[in-house]
Amino acid sequence: MVALSAAPPVDPFSQRPFLVFWEVTRACALACRHCRAEAQPRRHPDELDALEARELMKQLAELAPPMLILTGGDPLMRRDVLELARYGSDLGLRVGLSPSATPRLLNTDFHRIREAGIQRISLSLDGACAETHDRFRGVGGTFEQTLQAVERAHHAGLSIQINTTLTGANREEFPAFKELMFRLKPAMWSVFLLVPTGRAGAKEMASPEAIEGVFQELADLVGEAPFAVKTTEGHHFRRVLAQRGKGGTRGRQGMRSPLGIRDGRGVMFISHTGEVSPSGFLPLVCGNVRSSHPGEIYRHHPLFVSLRDSDALGGKCGRCEFRRICGGSRARAYGVTGDPFAEDPSCIYQPTAIA
Template sequence: MGKSLPIFNGSSLGGMVGAFQQQVRQFLTPPPQGEGPYDGRTVDDFKPYLIALNLTKRCNLKCDHCYLDATTKSAGGNDELSTEECYKLIDQIAEVNRGCLLVITGGEPLIRPDILDIARHAVKLGFMVVFGTNGMLINDQLAKELVEIGVMGMGISIDSLDPQKHNRFRGVPGAWESALAGIEACKRSGLAFQVHFSAQPMNYQELPAVIDWAHQLGAKVLNVFFMVCTGRGEELTDITPTQYEEVLGYLVNCQDNYKGMLVRARCAPHFKRLAYEKDPNSPITKATGYMGGGCLAGTNYARVTPNGELTPCPNMPLSAGNIRETSFADLWEKSDVFNSFRYPHLKGKCGDCEYTDICGGCRARPYV
């Protein structure tokens, strides 16, 4: 991956956090994991570096693959964390690791009328804040406010360069056009953005063109997400193993081709296996944690649901508990659920695989 992906060895947690923040500000990427599994790590080594806050189940789209099974714009808000509860949650996360990356998402987070206040509260506490959004509600005024608050950037989903195909998948006419307008508003305001592409049977062959397009548009990151069939996507068909190899192989080979834009595979830890097969000494192979494409579920990453459940990953319903009842610190540090991810005893195909220490596997796929 050349100069776009530095290597962190994690030998000093304090130094790693500083290096992490510098790298995030360059590419909007969360920090690397420390040492590998089975090395005698303690709770002090398992700091939350990335927390996804699903703060609403409301949405203005009807995407086929939505893991949250997000509902219409006016529904789904009865049990959401209140503004004050969101503030309290963010305060509690700060007690464990002030300055980590918070991804504010949903549903569509920009539907919440208090979302800018929540983002402002997080930024004032020193968190790096990024939004995960469909981009449709971003206009010049909103983009300017986000910049003034100190939001680092917006992750905007684009599933095809064919507007009709994107709109069908997203379930609403005009979704592609509105997303592109949101990207242009970000550009005019100097708000960094990244493009999120979900690899599906209907679009995976578009990936090279989408990467070129995102780079030309000025994206800082191109994240390629791979389906975990949960929520509304439970009945969808994932790409085949052969197609996985094709897509991931392309991502390995194209790393040096896009100056100023990081290209990453998400929810596909076997990405590292392909990188290792190509070059055991490559930066991808040696990089750890989020920077290296490995799964951080329950170790350095967690998700909070709209009603306050703390889960290791958005793609599994397994919960450590609810932050309305137990503090974030207690759930993060003492949960048996999270400890099972930190000291795993892999079985089945992952346990028998020769690449276990390189890849680590995806825990959501066997769970669901």
């Protein structure tokens, strides 16, 4: 009798991304020091127009990602963004919004944002006080405007995610950041590890040792804080949680990304001009929605296919027993080495086995 070999595991990210980020415009009134998009004060003339934007929404509804985030620049610089959000929501998409904390946002009715079908709003706090945050954002008053936006979002019943970029310069503020999160009470706190792209440089990244310390502090919050915790481009936080016996959990409240998600593997980015990349921090163009269905690009482009293969990783990431739940930041590997399959330079862990 011939023994049947076990079927290969089904890749949960092979057919559709979990997260789609659509940069609806690159225009923004801020001048953030580490802006991925190198945002400009005015909208680009080649942005997807209203008809193209609606067609893209239809295609994304066919692809059915669990979450679509409208980002920028500042998405509110695009006057029809709430109409697009409502259109996408009516098509069955779960839509989030990532605006900049500017007077434009504060002059917007937050109840109208919710009525447009927005499921979650994300706001950035990259300094734990006005001095450091405003310096990071390049415009005075941004810290106070962010706090006002958080208060108004709570009042309107919007789910809130707060994003914090961790750099070498603000690592020492981390205890103050934690205190601030307990005060602001977001549904989710996302700590983003800087990727050298756009205006950000490698010299501004926090050291691997500092990152490991932050991850240990973050792990203490999991299951204890009244908000969920996650990292962006800091996938080795999953390794820390596994080592701490906390599995893949990130906190108490929802909209969590599944384990193993990373640039190109469960993530797709669409630029203001329709270019498709594995993420906004890995700016390798794989096609354009003006000529190809985004689902076809995601499923079949060789770069996306390779990025979904955890065994294609190089260096210690390729040898790591945690590579299937982590896999490192492909964007940071590319930003530092020019190779999206190289090991993540921000992880101190040395693999002990090949799984």
